[in-house]
Amino acid sequence: DQQVKQNSPSLSVQEGRISILNCDYTNSMFDYFLWYKKYPAEGPTFLISISSIKDKNEDGRFTVFLNKSAKHLSLHIVPSQPGDSAVYFCAADVQGAQKLVFGQGTRLTINP
Amino acid sequence: DTGVSQNPRHKITKRGQNVTFRCDPISEHNRLYWYRQTLGQGPEFLTYFQNEAQLEKSRLLSDRFSAERPKGSFSTLEIQRTEQGDSAMYLCASSLTSDGTQHFGDGTRLSIL
Numbered sequence: 001d002q003q004v005k006q007n008s009p010s011l012s013v014q015e016g017r018i019s020i021l022n023c024d025y026t027n028s029m030f031d032y033f034l035w036y037k038k039y040p041a042e043g044p045t046f047l048i049s050i051s052s053i054k055d056k057n058e059d060g061r062f063t064v065f066l067n068k069s070a071k072h073l074s075l076h077i078v079p080s081q082p083g084d085s086a087v088y089f090c091a092a093d094v095q096g097a098q099k100l101v102f103g104q105g106t107r108l109t110i111n112p
Numbered sequence: 113d114t115g116v117s118q119n120p121r122h123k124i125t126k127r128g129q130n131v132t133f134r135c136d137p138i139s140e141h142n143r144l145y146w147y148r149q150t151l152g153q154g155p156e157f158l159t160y161f162q163n164e165a166q167l168e169k170s171r172l173l174s175d176r177f178s179a180e181r182p183k184g185s186f187s188t189l190e191i192q193r194t195e196q197g198d199s200a201m202y203l204c205a206s207s208l209t210s211d212g213t214q215h216f217g218d219g220t221r222l223s224i225l
Contacts, residue, residue, distance in 0.1 A: 004154075032212060043116070043203055043216035044155065089154050093212065098143065099168065100214060102154025 003027045004092050006103035014111050019077040021106050023090035026071065030092035034100065035064060035075045038087045047088075048075070080110045114138060116217035118204050124223045125194060132190045133220045137206030144187050145214060146179055147203040148172065155203050155216075161187060162209070191222075199224045 005024045013019045021035075031052040036044035050057040050064045050073070057064050063076045077084055087107050091100040117136040125131050137144045142163050147155035158177070159169045163184035173179075176194075181187040191198055201221050205214040 034213070036216075041218070043118075043205075043218045046213050046215060049213060091154070095212070098145070098160050098212070099157035099170070100145075100147075100155070101157070104152065104154055 001026070002104075003030075004090060004101050004103040006088075006090060006106045008106050009104070010107040010109070012109045012111060013080050015082060016079045019075075019080045019084065019108055019110070021075045021077075021088050021090075021108065023073050023075075023103050024071060025073075025092050027092070027094075027101075028071070029094045030101070031095050032093045033064070033066060033073050034091045034093070035062075036089045036091060036102075037084075038089065038105070044089060077108075082110050082112060084108060085110045116204055116206050116215055118202075118217035118220050120220055121218065122221045122223070124225065126225050127194055127196060129194055130190065130192045131194060131222060132188055133202055133204075133222075135187045135189070135204030135217060137186070137204070138215060141206035141208055141215075142184065143207045143209060143214075144181055145205040145207075146187070146189050147205065147216075149201040149203055149219070150199075158189075194222075194224050196224050198222060 034049040035047040038044045066073045087105045091102045145160040146158040149155040161181040176192045179189045201219045203219045205216045207214045
């Protein structure tokens with residue numbers, strides 16, 4: 001069963017606009033969530049995380065929102081830049097479990 | 113470069129052969145993880161170490177797979193009698209106990225002929 005789902009395989013956004021990537025999860029035990037960015041031929045790079053005690057975390061152009069009742073999180077990138085073009089993975093963890101569960105990824109393309 | 117280092121980057125082998133991958137974590141990180149990623153999917157957890165102790169193994173890790181982390185430093189992942197279905201990217205990550213953020217290497221891509 002897919003406990004973490006990213007239902008949009010791809011997303012195309014114009015440079016300077018906002019990119020919104022979505023992620024849904026089913027396991028109510030998850031209490032820590034992360035977003036990773038992956039370029040071709042490289043490993044995933046950590047972007048931003050959020051604990052379930054918060055509903056928002058911001059780091060520069062990146063903001064993650066968590067809606068626990070809907071079991072949904074989203075990553076907002078504003079303004080979007082060409083270097084943001086990559087595959088984005090959301091991941092979830094149970095604190096102390098030490099095994100991230102990843103979604104399938106969303107390929108973000110930023111158009112000039 | 114103080115990131116997670118994995119070798120080799122790419123391994124091509126014939127079905128039935130044994131392969132071994134190496135991971136060097138970020139030096140002060142005491143936790144080390146192995147994941148496997150197939151095309152179009154996110155990484156899937158295989159196993160993790162706290163220092164030299166292997167604390168959890170996924171059911172994905174069949175008897176043909178074995179991982180070690182002698183002395184709590186680098187780790188090796190061995191696959192015996194490789195099968196076509198073992199073709200994947202094998203990713204290593206490390207973290208500090210006090211900070212759950214896992215940092216990944218660039219992976220070893222295994223291709224089974």
